[in-house]
Amino acid sequence: MLVALTEDGNRIYADEAQKKDQYGNRNKFYCPDCGSELTLKQGTKNIWHFSHKDGNTICIFRKGKKGESIIHQTMKKKIKEIIERDNEVIVSELEWKIGSRIADYYCELKVHFGNIRKVAIECVHQHNDIDEFRAKSKYYYDRDIYCLWIFNLTRFLDKDNSFKEEVRVNEIIKEAHTSYFGKVFALDIANEIIYAIHLSNILRETESVTLYDEWGDEYDVGGESYFLKGTKSPSPVLVNELKLNKFTRKKADTFLGYNRSICMVDLPKWW
Ligand SMILES: [Zn+2]
Incomplete structure (x- = not known):
């Protein structure tokens, strides 16, 4: 998925998100639908995206086994x-x-x-x-x-x-x-x-x-x-x-x- 919510509840895209805040603390991201925590993936091979931390979460964003x-x-x-x-x-x-x-x-x-x-x-x-x-x-x-x-x-x-x-x-x-x-x-x-x-x-x-x-x-x-x-x-x-x-x-x-x-x-x- 490409969208997440920040801790303040704002929508944010994976390509705009930062892993750490200005003080070096890890930013947390949440699923806009089920609210569970997401991992931000900003690798070099794939498009930057989020995925559910817990691989067993039941959520509309994870429809079809592993998600999109x-x-x-x-x-x-x-x-x-x-x-x-x-x-x-x-x-x-x-x-x-x-x-x-x-x-x-x-x-x-x-x-x-x-x-x-x-x-x-x-x-x-x-x-x-x-x-x-x-x-x-x-x-x-x-x-x-x-x-x-x-x-x-x-x-x-x-x-x-x-x-x-x-x-x-x-x-x-x-x-x-x-x-x-x-x-x-x-x-x-x-x-x-x-x-x-x-x-x-x-x-x-x-x-x-x-x-x-x-x-x-x-x-x-x-x-x-x-x-x-x-x-x-x-x-x-x-x-x-x-x-x-x-x-x-x-x-x-x-x-x-x-x-x-x-x-x-x-x-x-x-x-
Ligand atoms: Zn979810």
Whole structure:
């Protein structure tokens, strides 16, 4: 986790925290959710973060055995930097508690007529839990908060860092693709850039064989076209600026050039 509370109860990020105070005494940090003590980890290998001192603590921040991976935490931090770079945010926080949930990143920005748009961003590194995806999206939607899921770009890349020709898609990618009107957003961590990736069906043909009937006439079997299941072809577009107030349903439809049918009725479509 990247956020902790100081002894005075203030929120502090791991990259701003100091192990010792001005008198050389060790600073103490606490979990904003369960209140137990945290260890500040400022190593050279990983992104600076906090972790629960007691490895057995039950806490929303430790969901899923050991808590979040370093990559997931790095994604969150980069997202915050990108959003702050591209938007005028009035609130911008990592690991922000919304009711019983914690958003990886949460921000508020001013839109037309002095209205405020609230946006929660969830980073997807490896997780594949579609129920959690739906529940979280719905939870935010019910509280008038836009929810944007951003995937790790590595899913879409080959070992040499070029885009894959065929990407295996799971339920979360499919549903995000539908919610964002035919594209998913992915973060290139190293270069701090976002791609909008459209995924299209891959058309294949079955093998065609020429046979002969009893009168010696030729006929062909096979050669039918079909779509590959579970695999799509990505078309990435670089998002130069991730402007959260520019995303509207109309814009999303323009991006695609056609209207998508509503296939996930329960899941609201934002962008
Ligand atoms: Zn905790």
